[in-house]
Amino acid sequence: MSTMLKSLQDLRSATEKDPAVPPPPHGVTPAPPPPYGLTPAPPPGYGVTPAPPPPYGVALAPPPGYGVALAPPPGYGVAPAPPPPYGVAPAPPPPYGVAPAPPPPYGVTLPPPPPYGVALSPPPPYGVAPAPPPPYGVAHAPPPGYAPPFQPCACGLCDESPLQWMFNLMTRSEEEDAAYPFKVFISNLDRRELLGVASLLTSDPDYFLEIARNKNGSNRLQKLVGKSDDVDNLICDAILYRFLHVMTDKHASYVATRGLRVFAGKKKEFMCEELIHHALLLARDRHGCVALNEMLTDLDHPYYRNQLLDIVAHNALPLSNDTSGNFVVQHVLKLNNPRTMGNVALSLRGHCIDLSFKKYGSYIVERLLEADESVAVVVMELVESNGDRLMRLTRSEYGNYVVNKALKVTQRRKTRVDLFRGLVQKLMPFLTFLRKSRGNNIAVFLESVHQTEVA
Template identity: 60%
Template sequence: MFNAVHHLRFADARESITKEYPTVAPPYPRGISVVIPPPGFTSSSPSHLTNSSLAALTHQESKMRSQWIFDVMTNQDAAPFKEMVSKLDKRELQTMASLLTSDSDHFLMIARNKNGSRRIQKLLGKSDDVDTFFADAILRCFFHIITDRYASYVARRAMTVFDKEKKEAMYERILHYALHIARDRHGCLALNDIITDADDLYYRNKLFDVVAHNALSLSNDAYGNYVVQHVLKLNDLRCKNNIVVKLRGHCVDLSFQRRGNYIVQLLLETEESMVVVVEELMKCKGDRLVKLAGNEFGNFVVEKALRVTQKEMFRTDLFWGLVHKLMPFLHRLRRPGGSNIASILDSVC
């Protein structure tokens, strides 16, 4: 069998998102018979085709074969797929994987189908040889797979069952596209799962570093902010400290935002980052702090800042600093939105 693993880690590492992925079909393994005859074959046709027989197939027959495989993989009725797979031995599964992945466009169409995605996932991890075909196909059109609603689950499953070398190739591709994946509607969810399940400390930390280094732009992104939130919830102290360094001076602005305020609230849960946030709140000029306290999103940040500093008795200076800064505006905070903050202030008057 061709040695595809050798090329997995660094092949096309610098390809851009818009660059058209190659559609060169991986060669069929030597000595393996194809066990899936396409519809239209006569009873006299051989049930097992050698590689030389494959080369002799007409264009129409090849097209029919591809359509038949597509139908089996994507049909609502899973029975034909289950029956077929149950009868295939290791070598025949390898041939099936070759047929499924020989054309990138065809493979991507199946992976983007809800049923197709599930059935590809069931074929992953069957054997290293089978996984080699799928790894090559996934890497050829990686960005299109990782950012698709259903195809992304193929990549997630691959990251749990592939061997170390194939996983490393996947990690390299993820790092290459990390920011673009994080800013994608479906990609951000896939990236969060991959970070959570990462079993390689080196690549886990590399992903943390990418998120932390780009924390400000991701925090202001409609989907990237979910990745920042997720990483903060994993409570990696080094990563959290790196994130707060990047967000220093921007916490108030983020607190006014629908999603950004969640990130600031998460920063308030760790002592080191809490100090950074509260000190920034206290530096607000004029009545900006009271505007934040009355804001539909910002009020949650101010309320949490008061509660965590009140609880941490060794930093009472931060708590009383906020109280004294807010007290002159108590009458304005009694309105809806700031009522919880007003209650805290009343309790310490």
């Protein structure tokens, strides 16, 4: 018994003295000792011989990753963005939850921002293609809303679309047209092909106007007018759509004038109605007055012709004082329409002396002196005028021709002897002042009349 107790004490003391066996953690019951007679298991690695050291002079292998440079931190070596210019607010941060745009790849330069205060043009709506460039040979912007699909030329040697090819054909010079004249070209077309050419030319009013404004284009469009009723319908519609622009252009107006001569029925009526509607605007335009005069000469529709003449006659005073409108009044008086001559004279009554001081106004007054319906209006105004005003008129640059013509016309017309004698008596007191002036021709005439009466 004593021997057993001694053995337990020796084991306990050996366990306390062995540093390899740590005491159990606080609160953990130590493992019970092995049953009596059993040897405890050796610790891990017990009895294993360690690896021998390397031979002398041999360096140990470096640890893994030794000698490999670490990756630089993000943004290392990238210069910070410069601050915005003075007075320019920095770009706002992206909305919450939206990731900012990634930086450009290394070596790629971003495009410069737009100038300060200049807004970027917005991109086209999604699914809408940007506008195509203008057709080759068209100086101005392409017709709005007209974008025909590209089709190669029939010859197969060029890449022109039909619209481009037609524009070049219509506006080419006379030297280029000599090789294959346009007149020969349209004469070789059948009815369907001719209608196709007219359809292409009038597919857009602005495109038609660009061709008509060209001198060669205007001449070739005039050759198409009258080829067929279908072609005339298309050309008439194109003219009416841009009537005022066509009539006020030097070359395009010839297309409309040609159309008014050739068109018949409803087409002519539509043209006349537009002409009446814009008559005063055309009369005051430099090229429109020429076109209006030609149409007044060629118009053979009595109703519309009389309406145009009445418009000019009732507005004769403002038109006579206009640099372009006075040519229309002169042209109307040349037509020798008695009704119109009388209406013009009534519109200008009381203003004939004022007009006689002006170059173009004096032409109109002289025209009135040539007609029986209006001569009395002019002469009576001269006779009833103030003496000082009449003397200034006879000595003026243009007025002396009016007074001289009034004397000769009334002397020649035996039925208006009273007007002649009244004008002579009005001028005789100024005979001395008329000599050695612009009115010298009037003084010579009065002296001859006086000598005739004395004899």
